Amino acid sequence: MSSITVWFIRCAMVYFVIAVLLGIMMSVVGPAYPIMPIHVHFNLLGWMSMMVYGVGYHILPRFSGRPLWSEPLSTAQLWLANIGLIGMAAGWWIRSVSGSYIILLVFSVAEGVSIVFFALNMLKTIKAALPPKPAAK
16 A cells, blocks of 8 residues: 555544544533534544545555556645644634634635545546557457
8 A cells, every 4th residue: 555545544543533532522521512523523524534535545546547646746635634634623622712713714724625635636547547448359
């Protein structure tokens, strides 16, 4: 596996454990703001999306028969996705304390850009695939 695949899967596992711990905490104290949206984001953007990114970076180039369109873009996406998610978690907390949503907004945009990076990289990778050769007669 490529290092980008491994890093996305490692991150997914870390976020999965954190999300489960937050879920257990909420089972004791009840659904508490801002813990609930942080739990949800760690599950969906951390655990699920990071796993999808890792598997996508591993499988789609192989399915297309072509190398990944841009390794640097995948590295930028890894950093931006993690910074965005951690920043969003902090933003939910800050919003609950001060009412300010600016931090949440800034890091949500960063997360959105990371998703666009992934989509672009995957679309360019699969677009580069050669059409299948016609069957011999």
